[in-house]
Amino acid sequence: MIKDFYGDLRLGILGGGQLGRMLIQEAISLNVNVYVLDPDPDAPCKNLCERFVCGRLDDYETVYQFGKQLDMLTIEIEKVNVDALEKLEEEGVLVYPQARVIRLIQDKGLQKQFFKQNDIPTAPFQLLNSKESLRDEQLIPPFIQKLRKDGYDGKGVRKIVTEADFKDAFDAPSVIEEWIDFKKEIAVIVSRNDSGDIKAFPCVEMEFNPDANLVEFLISPAALDPGIQARAEELAIKIAEDLQIVGLLAVEMFLTKDGAILVNELAPRPHNSGHQSIEGNYTSQFAQHLRAIFNLPLGNTEVRLPAVMINLLGSDNHEGLARYEGLEESMAIEGVYVHLYGKKFTKPFRKMGHVCIIHEDREAAINNARKVQGLIKVIV
Ligand SMILES: Nc1ncnc2c1ncn2[C@@H]1O[C@H](COP(=O)(O)OP(=O)(O)O)[C@@H](O)[C@H]1O
Ligand SMILES: [Mg+2]
Numbered sequence: 001m002i003k004d005f006y007g008d009l010r011l012g013i014l015g016g017g018q019l020g021r022m023l024i025q026e027a028i029s030l031n032v033n034v035y036v037l038d039p040d041p042d043a044p045c046k047n048l049c050e051r052f053v054c055g056r057l058d059d060y061e062t063v064y065q066f067g068k069q070l071d072m073l074t075i076e077i078e079k080v081n082v083d084a085l086e087k088l089e090e091e092g093v094l095v096y097p098q099a100r101v102i103r104l105i106q107d108k109g110l111q112k113q114f115f116k117q118n119d120i121p122t123a124p125f126q127l128l129n130s131k132e133s134l135r136d137e138q139l140i141p142p143f144i145q146k147l148r149k150d151g152y153d154g155k156g157v158r159k160i161v162t163e164a165d166f167k168d169a170f171d172a173p174s175v176i177e178e179w180i181d182f183k184k185e186i187a188v189i190v191s192r193n194d195s196g197d198i199k200a201f202p203c204v205e206m207e208f209n210p211d212a213n214l215v216e217f218l219i220s221p222a223a224l225d226p227g228i229q230a231r232a233e234e235l236a237i238k239i240a241e242d243l244q245i246v247g248l249l250a251v252e253m254f255l256t257k258d259g260a261i262l263v264n265e266l267a268p269r270p271h272n273s274g275h276q277s278i279e280g281n282y283t284s285q286f287a288q289h290l291r292a293i294f295n296l297p298l299g300n301t302e303v304r305l306p307a308v309m310i311n312l313l314g315s316d317n318h319e320g321l322a323r324y325e326g327l328e329e330s331m332a333i334e335g336v337y338v339h340l341y342g343k344k345f346t347k348p349f350r351k352m353g354h355v356c357i358i359h360e361d362r363e364a365a366i367n368n369a370r371k372v373q374g375l376i377k378v379i380v
Pocket of ligand 1: 123144146151152153154156157177178179180181182208252264265
């Protein structure tokens with residue numbers, strides 16, 4: 001169906017950051033015209049699309065007017081006005097992922113309830129409305145508190161270690177979750193097209209920067225028992241089926257010390273944990289997202305070569321016009337691929353780019369990634 005007008009299709013992306021930018025790189029190959037809406041006049045997609053509209057993603061009228069002129073809309077961020085997307089769906093604009101999926105995933109509380117209703121293993125939780133109810137519910141630390149809405153990159157997540165930390169708790173609707181002393185954080189990206197075909201990418205493992213609460217180091221494929229890997233992939237496929245999503249779905253999971261898999265959270269879009277797929281897999285997550293939303297055959301997700309992905313984060317104590325140190329030395333190492341997101345200004349821990357390091361030998365890829373990590377700095 002979509003192939004009928006494929007070639008001069010107008011695709012809108014809500015959000016013009018790095019995920020949109022890498023999606024545009026793939027959209028060019030399919031000759032799709034991309035329109036982008038983002039509140040930042042200097043968004044990374046600004047100069048790379050057919051039309052860039054500067055406006056708020058959470059404003060009904062802005063999103064509606066932007067979408068009305070298009071054939072299809074997708075997202076690179078969940079924090080968008082879903083009422084406008086529902087209206088556009090009613091009027092015949094294709095919205096993938098569907099508005100109801102975005103509405104559910106926007107709210108970590110609804111996500112957790114969805115996990116429970118569908119027998120998807122997840123950390124035990126309860127929902128709270130305010131800080132006051134922390135004491136009323138007589139919750140015993142340690143636990144994790146997460147804002148139901150608008151958290152990202154760890155900014156809406158707090159660990160409450162003792163009762164003394166109650167004063168620093170979020171005073172907003174939140175999810176209280178059991179603190180999981182996990183062995184590893186893993187992720188599976190899965191895609192589903194409108195015909196119902198589903199394909200999962202092989203599981204990856206992550207290392208977080210504990211200060212920033214961001215993925216710092218991602219390794220593909222994960223070094224896991226094949227049985228565990230298969231379970232993680234099956235779980236991601238089940239979730240995509242339960243949701244009947246069209247598009248990509250990133251499933252973040254914890255592997256516990258006793259071998260259980262708990263689903264942490266979902267993202268219905270390309271995800272930081274899939275960047276290595278550009279060089280490391282036969283099909284990149286961005287190409288796969290386009291295949292899924294255009295109802296094309298899904299691509300081969302297999303690992304082409306072991307890969308390590310490093311986020312290039314703004315250095316601590318550096319804020320201002322960004323400069324990059326060590327790019328040349330890094331690129332002199334074979335298998336090192338640099339991706340800069342075109343953000344003018346750096347600030348501590350801002351995601352400014354990423355580097356993918358591939359090598360036939362997984363350990364050698366990890367060693368080279370360590371070298372690159374020591375070489376590249378984002379400073380002012
Ligand atoms: N229940 C938990 N137990 C232990 N660590 C957790 C728990 N929930 C989240 N975390 C840690 O915090 C990080 C960010 O939490 P997440 O829910 O993924 O929020 P975000 O939307 O910011 O990515 C996780 O990747 C993990 O490292
Ligand atoms: Mg997360």
